[in-house]
Amino acid sequence: MHPERLAAIGDTTELERIRQFVEVKARSFGFSEPGIHKIALAVDEACSNLIRHSYQSDTSREFYVDIAEQDPNAFVIEISDTGTAFDPLNVPAPNLREYAAQHRKGGFGVHIIRMVMDAVEYLPADPAHPFNRLKLVKHLS
């Protein structure tokens, strides 16, 4: 039993349930509605990328969303997956006019995550840790 963990599969139908889980946790941590929205949005963006690009919507694959309350002022979400390592911190900021000219519909999620969270850390899987871990941190202000 891990009450702060949500297990999800590689299916975008999971996004609503993931947002609900994170919203409930962020609200009880003490965030007001704008903060709750930003946290849920960042987690949605990270999980959307994971489901569609890394897991290719393979519903047999699982990932986890954990809430780690290490510090009374810092809300920490950790997303663990077994896909190919992808460091979102290496993605450049999108150029809107270029994207429109190219009819590109993706590539914004990472930028949103970096803008709405206070800290983002990516730890690729290694022999000691079989999961890639994306840590998202938001401070209570």
Next chain:
Amino acid sequence: MQLFEDTSVRIAMSKFTIEQKTHTTAEVFYLNGFLDAHTAPQLESAIAGAISEGKNKIVVNFNNLEYISSAGLGVFMVFIEEVRAEGGDIKLTAMKPKVFTVFDLLGFPMLFDITDTEDEALTKFAS
């Protein structure tokens, strides 16, 4: 957490609907519910359908949209250059602050015409 184990609840929660009306000056899409990576393809095919019928003047009314992620914003990026090249536009209107925040974060007001009311968007098309 038992609430989310109920299948009927889960279906209700992920509800996203689109209503489409033809006005004299533009095609208007009314979005309702939650627009994310799961529901965005629905909107993409609705707008693609209108464009394929030669309807290049499009208004998207967000009044009843509760949530949007970047997958939803991406839909407008796909079509904006195409409709403008043909003398049309996609005008976005009546967003709740929570929804506008996401557009604003990515700088969309620089590229898209976002109006407070549907009437304002329709008037711009008429003029």
